[in-house]
Amino acid sequence: MPLNDDPQHGAFEEELGAVLRRAGDGFSADDRRELVAGGLKRGRRRLVRRRLAVTGGALALAAVGIGGVYGGSLVGPGAGTTTTSVAAAPKPGNATSTASATDPKKTPDAQIPLKDIADVLKANTPAGQWTFDGLDGVGHAVAGVYDDGNGKAAVSVGLYRAGRTAESGVGQVTCPDKALVAYDRCADGRMSNGDRIMAIEGYEYPDKRDGIKNWRVVRLTKDGFLIDASEYNAPAEKSDALSRENPPFSLTQLKDLVTADAWAPLTAQLPQLPKPGKGETKPPAVPSAVAVQATLRSLLPKGVTVTSHGGGDGHGYVVVDDGKGKSLVGVDVQPDSGKAVAELFTGDDVYTLPDGTKVKSTQQPGEKGGAGVVWWSVDTLSPEGFRVVVSAFNSGAQHEAATRAEPALTMGQLKALALSPKWQKLPLK
Numbered sequence: 423m424p425l426n427d428d429p430q431h432g433a434f435e436e437e438l439g440a441v442l443r444r445a446g447d448g449f450s451a452d453d454r455r456e457l458v459a460g461g462l463k464r465g466r467r468r469l470v471r472r473r474l475a476v477t478g479g480a481l482a483l484a485a486v487g488i489g490g491v492y493g494g495s496l497v498g499p500g501a502g503t504t505t506t507s508v509a510a511a512p513k514p515g516n517a518t519s520t521a522s523a524t525d526p527k528k529t530p531d532a533q534i535p536l537k538d539i540a541d542v543l544k545a546n547t548p549a550g551q552w553t554f555d556g557l558d559g560v561g562h563a564v565a566g567v568y569d570d571g572n573g574k575a576a577v578s579v580g581l582y583r584a585g586r587t588a589e590s591g592v593g594q595v596t597c598p599d600k601a602l603v604a605y606d607r608c609a610d611g612r613m614s615n616g617d618r619i620m621a622i623e624g625y626e627y628p629d630k631r632d633g634i635k636n637w638r639v640v641r642l643t644k645d646g647f648l649i650d651a652s653e654y655n656a657p658a659e660k661s662d663a664l665s666r667e668n669p670p671f672s673l674t675q676l677k678d679l680v681t682a683d684a685w686a687p688l689t690a691q692l693p694q695l696p697k698p699g700k701g702e703t704k705p706p707a708v709p710s711a712v713a714v715q716a717t718l719r720s721l722l723p724k725g726v727t728v729t730s731h732g733g734g735d736g737h738g739y740v741v742v743d744d745g746k747g748k749s750l751v752g753v754d755v756q757p758d759s760g761k762a763v764a765e766l767f768t769g770d771d772v773y774t775l776p777d778g779t780k781v782k783s784t785q786q787p788g789e790k791g792g793a794g795v796v797w798w799s800v801d802t803l804s805p806e807g808f809r810v811v812v813s814a815f816n817s818g819a820q821h822e823a824a825t826r827a828e829p830a831l832t833m834g835q836l837k838a839l840a841l842s843p844k845w846q847k848l849p850l851k
Contacts, residue, residue, distance in 0.1 A: 532562035573666030628821035629791020639676035707850035708736030747825030748818030794824035
């Protein structure tokens, strides 16, 4: 999984390349997706439930990508839901907040002097002019503007606890599937000291609009700390204009930054995560990732070939091709969807089957920026609250241009897939 052929990336590519070659004999690409699912299990379940109540499909999560899930909640430094394509990097003005491992109201804020975080950042990057706001406070992350004379660039670094175990953060250091997240290069692996690391050259937006690039390196220490460095080729994360062709630091330089020894005294100051309370709400039980993907594939109509697949507990997707172009198809299974979802099943586009199951069919434009992409979906809800949502697109990835006029599955086929009794027979975990 080479990053590129530029000599400045050579050391990084050589180190991670050796790791990936060794790891490649031990697990397949499908196993790597399972690592993602395992690492994000708790946080993704909560997020899927919350977001599905609004959007009605797991594939609507595609913009989330890999960013922001720290310790079980997909939150940025200000504890707000994030939907960036590659990273939920610390944002200026939010540096004094801390990401929560469970309920942000119950987790004490980090008390690390922000000046100390900025000092480590400056000491482990090439010489240049830095501008920071609000370094007099405390927190867990800083965001500033760096200028090496070739254009100003937004740069940020954040320190987090991955969760109650180091494995909780595996999803943060595992390359995402290109069917869901737009990026040019990504590499991940385990370092010689047991830490994990991921480097990715991606974009601010899934459709790469405005040319804003987001390069990021994340390190997960073996004792469960995340050091996350992110940079842009613009003076602000969502800038109106680019300031340079590429972000200022190579991935090797970002790797050197996140692996600096000076972070250890600072991460040690991060507050302990609260112990699970007696009344803490557990996420709803859902079918396993393997079960969902296998069932989805078994229900596909004849004549389509699966070119890739993935997903997590409770949801899965396949990219199919019937000879007329690739098409992304996904499903979400919510055995206990809750009362909030019932509000979605109202209006003229909803009808009720004889057994009381409500069905809502939707045809609309894609929302991730792919040119000409359409999104077809069928949302079903049983009287007992068992919900199945199936979506299909006329492209192999939402952020890429349409490959065909319509999705590979018709609305009738999507309805049949969503209403299959197989979903309610899957064991829950």
